Amino acid sequence: MHRHFKIYKPYGYLSQFITNERPRKKKKLLGDLGDFPVDTMSIGRLDQDSEGLLFLTTNGKLSAKINGNKIEKEYYVQVDGQITPEAIEKLQFGVEISINGKSYKTMPCEAYILENRPTFPARAKKIRDERHGPTSWISVTLNEGKFRQVKKMTAAVGFPTLRLVRVRIGNEKLNGMDAGEVIELPAFSY
Numbered sequence: 001m002h003r004h005f006k007i008y009k010p011y012g013y014l015s016q017f018i019t020n021e022r023p024r025k026k027k028k029l030l031g032d033l034g035d036f037p038v039d040t041m042s043i044g045r046l047d048q049d050s051e052g053l054l055f056l057t058t059n060g061k062l063s064a065k066i067n068g069n070k071i072e073k074e075y076y077v078q079v080d081g082q083i084t085p086e087a088i089e090k091l092q093f094g095v096e097i098s099i100n101g102k103s104y105k106t107m108p109c110e111a112y113i114l115e116n117r118p119t120f121p122a123r124a125k126k127i128r129d130e131r132h133g134p135t136s137w138i139s140v141t142l143n144e145g146k147f148r149q150v151k152k153m154t155a156a157v158g159f160p161t162l163r164l165v166r167v168r169i170g171n172e173k174l175n176g177m178d179a180g181e182v183i184e185l186p187a188f189s190y
Contacts, residue, residue, distance in 0.1 A: 002059040003037055004188055006172060009054040010179035011123045015045035030056065034182045043067060047148060051123070052166030053174045055188055062188070066169065067145065071190050074141040074168035075150050076118050078127065079159035083113060083136045087157040091140060097152035106153055110141040120165055121179040127162050135162060
């Protein structure tokens with residue numbers, strides 16, 4: 001019987017259970033967040049400095065299905081500066097970014113400015129404060145997931161990412177979880 005979990009991956013954790021480094025250089029790994037069954041793996045990844053919803057499972061066949069281009073992933077992104085409607089429109093239609101040293105045009109996506117600042121747990125490393133200029137929050141929903149794609153996209157339109165939190169994968173949402181919280185699920189709702 002396979003087991004499935006959703007977690008709020010905190011800032012500073014790697015999206016893996018083991019590291020190939022010898023000795024382990026005090027890297028924070030997902031296994032540090034709970035007592036998971038042998039063969040548990042993450043479905044997809046979030047960078048060490050990204051946070052939010054991540055699926056874990058003992059069923060490797062689910063990974064390809066959920067990571068595929070049919071399942072939406074939504075991110076709330078705090079960007080440097082007051083983002084403009086023109087920049088949002090560029091994100092929506094796709095922008096040129098670099099993937100493995102080659103130019104890549106992102107697929108069209110859903111993007112909009114969030115009216116209200118979202119409420120998330122305090123981050124382990126503080127984000128700069130208002131003395132350094134304004135910030136704004138946007139929502140970006142993708143069907144693809146290239147390496148550091150959202151961060152590269154916001155930088156390409158002139159608004160670098162300060163904080164990135166994945167809030168939804170398919171129909172499964174973060175729903176007010178605390179950083180580091182783990183919830184076991186009978187199945188994933190995607």
